[in-house]
Amino acid sequence: MAPILEIDDLSVAYRSAGGDVHAVEHVNLTLNAGEVVGLCGESGSGKSTLAYGATRLLRPPALITSGSVRYRGRRITHGGDPVDVLTMNHKELARIRWHEVAIVFQSAMNALNPVLRVQDQILDAITAHLKLPKHEAREKAATLLDLVGIPRSRLRAFPHELSGGMRQRVMIAMALAADPEVVIMDEPTTALDVVVQRDILAQIVELKETLGFSVLFITHDLSLLLELADRIAVMYAGRLLETGSASAIMREAAHPYTQGLLHSFPSLHGPRRELVGIPGTPPDLRDTLPGCPFIPRCSFSIPACTEVDMSLAPVTGPPGPPGSHLTACPIVTPEEASQEGVLS
Amino acid sequence: MTEPTGNVPAVGGMAPGAAAGGLISSEPTVTEQSAAPAVNATAEQVGEAAVVESVAAARGPLAMEAIGLNKVFKLGRGAFLQAVRDVSFNLYQGAVIALVGESGSGKSTVAKLLAGQERPTSGQVVVDGKPINVRNTRSFREYKSHVQYVFQDPFSSLNPVHTVGFDLTRPVKLHQPGVKDTEAAVTALLEQVRLTPAAQFVVKYPHELSGGQRQRVSFARALAAQPTVLLADEPVSMLDVSIRLEMLNLLDDLRSRLSLALLYITHDIASARYFADEVLVMYGGQIVERGPAEDVTQHPAHPYTQLLIASAPDPDNLGSSLKAGNVVIGPGGAIAGKAGNVGPASVGCPFSNRCPIADDKCRRDNPALQLLTPVRAAACWRLDVAASPQASGSI
Numbered sequence: 185m186a187p188i189l190e191i192d193d194l195s196v197a198y199r200s201a202g203g204d205v206h207a208v209e210h211v212n213l214t215l216n217a218g219e220v221v222g223l224c225g226e227s228g229s230g231k232s233t234l235a236y237g238a239t240r241l242l243r244p245p246a247l248i249t250s251g252s253v254r255y256r257g258r259r260i261t262h263g264g265d266p267v268d269v270l271t272m273n274h275k276e277l278a279r280i281r282w283h284e285v286a287i288v289f290q291s292a293m294n295a296l297n298p299v300l301r302v303q304d305q306i307l308d309a310i311t312a313h314l315k316l317p318k319h320e321a322r323e324k325a326a327t328l329l330d331l332v333g334i335p336r337s338r339l340r341a342f343p344h345e346l347s348g349g350m351r352q353r354v355m356i357a358m359a360l361a362a363d364p365e366v367v368i369m370d371e372p373t374t375a376l377d378v379v380v381q382r383d384i385l386a387q388i389v390e391l392k393e394t395l396g397f398s399v400l401f402i403t404h405d406l407s408l409l410l411e412l413a414d415r416i417a418v419m420y421a422g423r424l425l426e427t428g429s430a431s432a433i434m435r436e437a438a439h440p441y442t443q444g445l446l447h448s449f450p451s452l453h454g455p456r457r458e459l460v461g462i463p464g465t466p467p468d469l470r471d472t473l474p475g476c477p478f479i480p481r482c483s484f485s486i487p488a489c490t491e492v493d494m495s496l497a498p499v500t501g502p503p504g505p506p507g508s509h510l511t512a513c514p515i516v517t518p519e520e521a522s523q524e525g526v527l528s
Numbered sequence: 529m530t531e532p533t534g535n536v537p538a539v540g541g542m543a544p545g546a547a548a549g550g551l552i553s554s555e556p557t558v559t560e561q562s563a564a565p566a567v568n569a570t571a572e573q574v575g576e577a578a579v580v581e582s583v584a585a586a587r588g589p590l591a592m593e594a595i596g597l598n599k600v601f602k603l604g605r606g607a608f609l610q611a612v613r614d615v616s617f618n619l620y621q622g623a624v625i626a627l628v629g630e631s632g633s634g635k636s637t638v639a640k641l642l643a644g645q646e647r648p649t650s651g652q653v654v655v656d657g658k659p660i661n662v663r664n665t666r667s668f669r670e671y672k673s674h675v676q677y678v679f680q681d682p683f684s685s686l687n688p689v690h691t692v693g694f695d696l697t698r699p700v701k702l703h704q705p706g707v708k709d710t711e712a713a714v715t716a717l718l719e720q721v722r723l724t725p726a727a728q729f730v731v732k733y734p735h736e737l738s739g740g741q742r743q744r745v746s747f748a749r750a751l752a753a754q755p756t757v758l759l760a761d762e763p764v765s766m767l768d769v770s771i772r773l774e775m776l777n778l779l780d781d782l783r784s785r786l787s788l789a790l791l792y793i794t795h796d797i798a799s800a801r802y803f804a805d806e807v808l809v810m811y812g813g814q815i816v817e818r819g820p821a822e823d824v825t826q827h828p829a830h831p832y833t834q835l836l837i838a839s840a841p842d843p844d845n846l847g848s849s850l851k852a853g854n855v856v857i858g859p860g861g862a863i864a865g866k867a868g869n870v871g872p873a874s875v876g877c878p879f880s881n882r883c884p885i886a887d888d889k890c891r892r893d894n895p896a897l898q899l900l901t902p903v904r905a906a907a908c909w910r911l912d913v914a915a916s917p918q919a920s921g922s923i
Contacts, residue, residue: 226768227739348631377630377795382839404768407841448773450802452825452840459802461773465738 187256188398189215189238189285189366190266194251196230196237199244205469207233209422210250212496215366220392220399222413222430224406224445226466230422231402232290235368239285240269240277257284257365282313286359288352290370295355296343302329303339306358313362328357332387349380356388360395368400373408385412406445410434418442421467421477423494428509438499438511441478476513484516571875573614573814573907574893580905583820584805588621591789592675592757597641597651599634611637613814614651614896619757619789624780626792626804626821628836632871634813635793639759642791643677644668655757673703676750680762682742686734692718692745693730699752717748721778740771744778751782757789758782765794776803797836801825809833812871812878815897819904829906831883831914877909885913 196208207230225231238253254266289295306325326336332353373381417427426439437443444462464481475490496510599612611634627635640646644662652659662668679685696714718726721744764772783790807824809817817830828834872878880886897905
């Protein structure tokens with residue numbers, strides 16, 4: 185699979201009076217064409233900042249301090265060299281946004297304007313990015329609603345007249361307006377209950393298959409990603425701790441933090457597992473942390489952990505294509521990490 | 529304004545409290561429904577609701593009884609909404625009862641009825657053998673020292689201009705008038721919810737705390753009244769997955785140490801499996817299935833419970849139905865594609881318009897709870913099909 189979006193060594197800091205908050209630190213992440221990559225982390229781990237940084241949607245006091253974001257969409261590069269999103273001017277950015285990379289924002293409750301009808305909001309997005317005559321734009325809005333399974337009659341509805349699940353579908357429909365190559369979804373199902381959540385996920389998978397876009401799916405719920413994503417990246421305190429295929433993460437999680445996440449959700453099927461959870465709280469990102477940021481909460485931590493440079497390296501041991509499963513922890517092997525009760 | 533016709537359908541063996549529900553005249557005929565289109569309600573149940581023994585009874589003495597609770601909201605313009613229909617269950621000290629269902633299933637309304645925040649249209653809440661009677665501020669306050677409520681959203685349930693110390697001192701003074709040293713009481717509360725060192729948290733404002741810490745303050749505030757019953761309305765759904773488990777363990781620890789009777793409201797049936805003694809599944813304002821937690825989650829009888837369980841993310845099931853692009857997930861799941869757009873049916877069984885095995889009887893009459901075993905019951909006409917091993921095996 186060809187990479188379509190390559191985030192390379194990206195760092196983002198929020199300037200504040202109490203010192204810089206290092207929200208994203210030297211993150212490398214690649215999204216391949218047609219792939220669903222799940223980005224998983226706790227609140228405040230920097231996962232949304234990473235996505236908004238990579239699409240240049242951040243405003244001061246946020247500042248991109250290092251890195252590059254290479255985009256290889258065919259319609260832009262025509263098979264030539266990739267373009268760097270971080271060095272673009274506004275005109276170039278406008279060509280990328282929505283046409284190439286679209287975002288489904290967190291909490292559809294707030295992302296829709298409560299005083300405008302759904303139709304007008306979709307039309308806004310269409311007219312801003314596609315040059316279509318009015319009647320065609322209307323027709324396009326209706327087709328988009330068809331696409332996500334909302335009856336056309338709801339075009340004239342206000343957001344408050346729709347259920348939470350329908351509002352989320354409207355957001356997805358808007359993101360798909362200009363037929364993007366990459367769709368970034370920021371916690372699209374977090375406020376919904378499980379039945380509706382499942383519906384929407386199934387719909388995303390189906391749309392992805394038919395329209396052929398790639399998805400960067402951001403969530404705090406690892407259990408959901410294990411089912412949905414092809415590859416998973418686990419983020420903690422602004423850094424990636426582990427990346428790998430969903431099955432590698434599920435069966436051979438290498439980083440103690442990933443193991444902690446895997447042991448924190450109750451499962452419905454199969455025997456009752458012992459749940460341990462992750463004690464403690466994430467670190468303050470204002471401090472510069474020597475070595476691994478997970479040390480205070482990690483039961484494996486040894487003095488050498490403060491020397492760890494937090495670069496991702498291939499996991500030793502399990503078979504599989506080389507370089508597919510990477511971890512930032514050189515101390516713990518997957519076998520050690522998965523041992524029973526280690527996190528108590 | 530269209531008045532509700534008020535003729536109670538002549539249904540034999542009506543369950544207690546059903547008479548008031550009849551006010552909204554949801555006679556199970558199509559013509560009646562079209563005559564009163566503004567009525568937004570589920571239909572009367574047919575048949576006597578079974579009396580189910582609770583597995584939670586083994587945990588401790590009876591703390592609270594909900595008997596035949598009904599709640600009808602007036603929506604205006606002659607429209608009514610039956611949010612809760614004939615809900616009966618007991619809470620026992622030291623036991624956790626989970627109330628599971630999707631948004632709008634009436635679970636929060638049940639909690640508000642138990643908390644005395646809403647008055648039931650009919651039915652009773654009984655504490656210590658006496659029906660509760662919350663008429664004025666004083667009796668409400670008195671009641672509050674028995675029954676406390678923890679809200680879902682720790683970001684909006686704490687006043688942003690008050691410190692944690694203020695939030696906890698007030699209920700201590702109100703509910704524990706004998707206590708001289710309120711400061712020590714507040715410290716003890718914070719230690720109980722493991723916010724230590726307490727002195728550091730007393731002076732903090734909500735915005736200085738993380739979501740998990742805020743929810744701990746909410747727990748401490750509820751415990752300040754030294755309640756016997758704690759109603760927790762989605763206490764962890766706003767928190768990160770990694771923090772949820774810690775909070776549930778804390779709740780469980782408080783339950784066993786203080787011998788609290790706990791009502792745990794959630795849409796996450798997986799957490800109910802681990803945390804609760806008994807699970808009550810609600811749909812369309814009524815209990816559609818109840819029984820021991822492990823039993824209900826492993827062998828769901830009602831098609832709605834089966835749908836709920838099939839919808840929960842299942843990490844053990846890599847490359848599942850989702851990835852295959854296959855939306856069909858077990859009985860009920862086939863129609864789940866329209867879940868967001870279809871409300872409970874107003875005629876017959878509330879789930880009949882989403883249920884893959886519904887037949888004419890389901891669309892005509894609303895079933896009451898029927899016993900499966902002495903501790904389990906489900907409200908479904910087609911339990912022979914729904915609860916068969918083939919059906920549940922196909923999830």
